[in-house]
Amino acid sequence: MIYVYAITDAIELHDEPSGVHDGPLQAIEHEGIAGVFSSHDQLEVPSDPELLWAHERVVDHLMEHGAVLPLRFGTVLSDPEALRAVLDKDGARFALLLSRVRGCVELAVRVGLTSSEPGVVAGGADYMRERLAEREQEEDAADRVLAPLRPLARATARRPVQAGTTTVSESYLVPRATVEPFAAEVRALQAQNPGLSISCTGPWGPYSFVDGGGR
Amino acid sequence: MSPRPGRISPAPESPHAHRVSPPPSAVRQKDIALIDLLDRLLDGGVVLAGDITLAVADVDLVYVGLRALVSSVAAAERQGVTLPQ
Known part of the structure; x- marks a missing residue:
């Protein structure tokens, strides 16, 4: 399963921090909008301050490179294909929201x-x-x-x-x-x-x- | 602050019985940052529709605990009193 941090128009990752449970970050892109996630064999995300800060650290890093829509803490999808489906379905809404928070x-x-x-x-x-x-x-x-x-x-x-x-x-x-x-x-x-x-x-x-x- | 003549036992029935010293400023700032973090990550952010699991455990407990903390910090600043547990 995957833990999802944010939707962003910064497509490529640079010098990115690790995510929750030290999971390396990955991104999947669909029509100019990317979802940033880490893959885990098993995943528990209690609202532990360390995990919360790990989530925010990723969002903070992405904001240095583009507009970012942070996801609510604890968003877990079955696999990257499920994330791609979300980007496909909600891409227009995300693009509008990204334009509101850009900069x-x-x-x-x-x-x-x-x-x-x-x-x-x-x-x-x-x-x-x-x-x-x-x-x-x-x-x-x-x-x-x-x-x-x-x-x-x-x-x-x-x-x-x-x-x-x-x-x-x-x-x-x-x-x-x-x-x-x-x-x-x-x-x-x-x-x-x-x-x-x-x-x-x-x-x-x-x-x-x-x-x-x-x- | 005037020195106290000794340890005073608080009246157990009073909700304002527990007197605390305001915590050091650095600690307070850290606590406020943490509750601002919780407010945003647990209550804000994009919620994805569809095939997802919100796998957050024991949120309410942590959240309520921290709210009590911030309340008590604010109260301590004003009057040296914490809220009842």
Whole structure:
């Protein structure tokens, strides 16, 4: 079986890293679009950080040579022919998505929400209402803080705040040449908002910008 | 930070009983990078249709564990408190 990392218009591999479980990379091409994979006799891909980084390392390398659509972690096909069939069937969709992300990387920004210490614990329902109102205000505040970043990005994707977490997370599709100005803007926002904790990671493959609208 | 007169046992019924020190900055950055990685690789990316197996095991467990970690990091920064397990 094969583990598939990405779809790309960079057809040839150069000095490529190894993939998951040290599998050597191979590519199969169909009408100018390639699928990059490694072959394995047997394959288990627990979401181990080492394997996750191996996947991302391949995507990162491919992005140096062309436009890349990273696949979701854990995509396994029976053989290269199955991948060729996917390229044949979905080639037009992939070409469109590749044109959207070409020349861009994804940057991830998190804003730590400023929820207050629940010092006075009122009755349950009142407390929950207060917390919900507080959460909405916090999200609005995070929105205002992040607003200056959006003009620097070609596209923006907001992740829903997960239950039990305290951060707002947003993804930005940013032209490579804009990565430094973007990072400088994040630093400026942090300096202007010392009460918030703002993080920025990347560049990542454009994972949040490859669904073609509707997942 | 003022020194404490000794080890204080947290009240077991309080969800905010476990006080932690904020982790060193480098560790925090690494944790944030890891959860940003998880967000992207496990929840983003192209999903192929058709004859495929998503062979990912124990995703939820790892994911929830890391979310709790990031929550606790953020909480620790604000108030020296972790979320309940």
